[in-house]
Structures are given as structure tokens and as C-alpha cells.
Amino acid sequence: MKALSRSAMLSVLLVGLVVFSVVASGCIGGGGGTSSTKLSGKIVFAVGGAPNEIDYWQKVISDFEKEYPGVTVELKRQATDTDQRRLDLVNALRAKSSDPDVFLMDVAWLGQFIASDWLEPLDSYVQKDNYNLSVFFQSVVNLADKQNGKLWALPVYVDAGLLYYRTDLLQKYGYSNPPETWDQLVQMAQRIQEGERASNPNFWGFVWQGQQYEGLVCDFVEYVYSNGGELGHFENGKWVPTLNKPENVQALQFMVDLIHKYKISPPNTYTEMTEEPVRLTFQQGNAAFERNWPYAWGLHNANDSPVKGKVGIAPLPHFPGHKSAATLGGWHIGINKYSDNKELAWAFVKFVESYEQQKGFAINLGWNPGRTDVYNDPDVLKAAPYLKDLRSVFENAVPRPIVPYYPQLSQIIQKYVNAALAGTMSPQDALDQAQKEAENLVQQYG
Numbered sequence: 001m002k003a004l005s006r007s008a009m010l011s012v013l014l015v016g017l018v019v020f021s022v023v024a025s026g027c028i029g030g031g032g033g034t035s036s037t038k039l040s041g042k043i044v045f046a047v048g049g050a051p052n053e054i055d056y057w058q059k060v061i062s063d064f065e066k067e068y069p070g071v072t073v074e075l076k077r078q079a080t081d082t083d084q085r086r087l088d089l090v091n092a093l094r095a096k097s098s099d100p101d102v103f104l105m106d107v108a109w110l111g112q113f114i115a116s117d118w119l120e121p122l123d124s125y126v127q128k129d130n131y132n133l134s135v136f137f138q139s140v141v142n143l144a145d146k147q148n149g150k151l152w153a154l155p156v157y158v159d160a161g162l163l164y165y166r167t168d169l170l171q172k173y174g175y176s177n178p179p180e181t182w183d184q185l186v187q188m189a190q191r192i193q194e195g196e197r198a199s200n201p202n203f204w205g206f207v208w209q210g211q212q213y214e215g216l217v218c219d220f221v222e223y224v225y226s227n228g229g230e231l232g233h234f235e236n237g238k239w240v241p242t243l244n245k246p247e248n249v250q251a252l253q254f255m256v257d258l259i260h261k262y263k264i265s266p267p268n269t270y271t272e273m274t275e276e277p278v279r280l281t282f283q284q285g286n287a288a289f290e291r292n293w294p295y296a297w298g299l300h301n302a303n304d305s306p307v308k309g310k311v312g313i314a315p316l317p318h319f320p321g322h323k324s325a326a327t328l329g330g331w332h333i334g335i336n337k338y339s340d341n342k343e344l345a346w347a348f349v350k351f352v353e354s355y356e357q358q359k360g361f362a363i364n365l366g367w368n369p370g371r372t373d374v375y376n377d378p379d380v381l382k383a384a385p386y387l388k389d390l391r392s393v394f395e396n397a398v399p400r401p402i403v404p405y406y407p408q409l410s411q412i413i414q415k416y417v418n419a420a421l422a423g424t425m426s427p428q429d430a431l432d433q434a435q436k437e438a439e440n441l442v443q444q445y446g
Contacts, residue, residue: 238442243435295366
């Protein structure tokens with residue numbers, strides 16, 4: 001073999017430097033060593049929620065595209081309603097569509113999505129990047145995201161039902177603290193409602209989610225468990241429904257009474273009240289108390305909110321002799337098993353779960369980060385001081401049954417609880433029928 005001339009050797013060195021520069025530039029800012037060939041192309045991210053949440057997701061995507069020049073993330077906007085969001089994803093995944101590549105899932109959907117084999121396992125990506133999972137709420141990850149020995153998703157934010165109240169109205173009517181029991185809430189709401197209706201005939205004592213949809217199940221769980229009841233439990237690995245327990249019937253009767261007996265909740269509670277109508281009623285100054293998720297805090301205190309600076313937040317009340325209960329909610333991010341750009345999808349997942357992005361969710365949207373290390377951030381505590389005091393509420397929240405057939409179970413509960421609220425069935429008859437259908441459902445799934 002002939003020796004290379006000096007000019008030839010220089011050419012080889014220059015080519016090598018160019019190749020090295022190209023490869024190195026693809027690794028800068030990668031946050032996991034993903035090469036430029038893997039971080040190219042486009043992914044579709046599906047997400048729904050309130051208008052301010054969608055706007056903020058656009059900012060997150062813009063920041064991601066700046067960090068990874070040349071890639072594109074298309075935001076597929078979903079509905080605000082959780083049931084519609086789930087159906088939108090189910091239709092795409094059943095069809096084995098590659099889009100959306102990445103999406104958010106309500107914690108209650110994970111059982112179905114995992115059992116249906118629609119999610120890409122994340123274990124190999126975590127191992128490859130030595131990704132630190134210890135920063136997340138371990139109870140949430142172990143309960144929801146890890147199943148069958150694999151990791152399927154990560155919590156973007158955790159939720160739990162909370163009680164919002166008008167601090168100015170409590171003071172006006174001589175109350176120094178929010179109610180601790182449901183009876184106290186009724187008494188306070190009736191008094192405030194009577195007084196405020198002298199000048200505002202549209203005023204209500206207490207607004208909550210009662211329409212036939214997933215949000216009603218969340219509310220029902222809170223009344224049931226705060227009365228010592230339960231929806232069911234596992235025996236020898238099999239879920240056993242207990243929907244018609246006496247404690248549950250009493251809790252449902254109380255929900256009915258809020259509308260029809262005490263008349264502190266509007267008649268359209270069981271026909272129209274989902275998260276946003278509830279929030280708007282309270283935010284427009286037409287309610288003393290509100291049951292909602294933490295996202296409402298930031299909106300209630302926005303500059304254009306009529307109740308800005310007049311809102312307090314507390315754990316939900318409980319029945320005598322029992323403890324407050326809050327339904328575990330929150331949204332988890334996962335990758336479509338049929339995605340055609342999984343490496344870019346994983347990079348986006350990591351970006352969403354990064355400290356800075358989680359901090360931004362907390363400050364700008366009032367979300368409870370899925371990362372526990374963000375809760376001690378001074379900027380977060382300044383923007384959302386209640387997070388520190390209510391963190392135990394989120395850590396000890398009550399989950400809905402995490403079973404593959406949960407969507408069908410939820411439909412059963414929704415139907416009969418709503419029928420009781422509407423007055424077409426008694427609470428006892430409604431839950432007896434729900435129990436029968438739930439038992440049949442469990443039997444069908446073996």
C-alpha cells in the first residue's frame with residue numbers, strides 16, 4: 001500500500017473534523033445523548049383541557065423545538081371533556097394509527113391502555129439514558145405507571161379533588177374557617193346563599209360535577225370514601241365490587257339532598273355541571289363553595305377573574321367519624337406503540353418531565369408536578385403556596401379502580417349515580433342495579 005501524500009492526509013483530517021462536528025452538534029442539548037439522526041422529523045402530541053392549558057402547551061412545544069432545531073411537534077387539540085379525550089385516543093389506537101405519537105392519559109385509563117397493548121414500554125429508554133425515576137411520586141408510579149413488571153407512562157401532574165371557598169363571604173357571614181364536615185358545609189352554604197340572593201338571584205351555595213361523565217365518578221368516590229365506604233377491593237388478585245354498601249347509599253343520598261332537599265346546588269347539576277361550568281359559576285361570583293381540581297386555582301386568581309384574591313382552598317369535607325377523601329386524578333404521558341418516531345417521542349417525554357417544565361406547569365397552570373423535587377422550589381411556593389400545605393392530600397388520594405375494564409365500570413357508575421341525582425331512581429335501587437351490572441362485568445373479564 002502506498003503512503004498517503006501530505007495533501008491527502010490533510011484532506012482526511014478535514015473530513016474527519018467535519019464528521020465529528022456534525023455528530024457533536026447533534027448531541028448538544030440532547031439531555032440524554034440522543035443522536036441527530038434520531039432527533040429528526042415530526043411527532044404529533046395529543047392533549048386537551050382548558051383554553052389556558054392548550055395555550056401553555058403551545059409554549060412547551062415551542063421551547064422543545066428551539067432546543068431541538070429541525071424537529072416538529074404538531075399539537076392535536078382534544079376536547080376538554082375527559083370521556084371525549086379517551087374515545088379520541090381509543091379510536092386511533094384501535095386502528096393502529098401512528099398518530100398521535102405522544103399523548104396524555106387520565107390515570108384511570110392506564111389499566112385499559114396497558115391491557116390493550118397500546119403503549120410503548122419505557123424501560124429500555126430509561127435504562128439507555130440512565131433516567132432518574134426517583135424524582136417522581138413513587139406511590140403514583142408504582143400504583144399506576146408500573147404494571148406487569150414494566151413501566152408504561154410517567155406522571156406529568158397529579159391531581160386530587162379540593163374545596164374552593166369565598167374567603168370574603170365566609171368573613172362576611174361570621175365564619176373563620178372553611179367547613180370540615182359535610183353538615184357544616186350545608187349549614188354555611190344555606191346561610192350564605194340566602195343572604196347573597198337578596199342581590200344575586202343566580203347565587204348558589206355549592207357547585208360540583210354531577211353530569212353523567214367521568215367527573216361524576218370522581219365526586220362520588222369522594223363522598224363514598226369520606227363516609228367510610230368503598231367501590232370495591234381486591235381478593236386473591238380479583239377485584240370485587242361493593243357498590244351498594246350502606247355507607248355508599250348514605251353518601252349518594254346526601255348528594256341527592258344537596259340538589260333536591262337542601263337546594264344549595266343548582267338543578268342543572270346532573271345535566272350540565274362538568275369541571276368548566278362549575279369553575280365558571282364560582283369564578284363569576286355565583287357560588288360560595290366549589291369542588292374542583294387544582295387547575296382552577298390559577299384561573300380563579302387571574303387578573304380578569306371577578307373573585308381574584310377572594311378564594312381559599314381546603315381539603316374536602318367528610319362525614320362525622322370519618323376522614324376527608326380526595327379522588328386521585330392527574331395525567332400521565334405515554335408513547336404510542338405504533339409511533340413511527342419513538343426516539344423523538346421519548347425526547348419530548350423527557351422534556352415535558354424536566355425540572356424546568358414541571359416548574360412552569362406549577363407556576364403558570366397551578367398544577368401539582370409529578371416530580372416531588374419541584375415542591376420545594378421557592379418560585380413554585382410563591383406562586384402556589386397551598387401546594388406545601390396540601391401535598392399530603394395528593395399523596396394520600398384515593399384511586400379509582402385500576403382494572404382493564406374500568407371504562408365499562410365507570411359507565412355503570414355514571415349511569416346509576418346520575419339517575420339517582422335526577423330523581424328517576426332511589427339511591428338504594430340505583431346502587432343495587434349498579435352492583436349487579438358490575439358483578440356481571442367482572443365475571444365477563446374472568
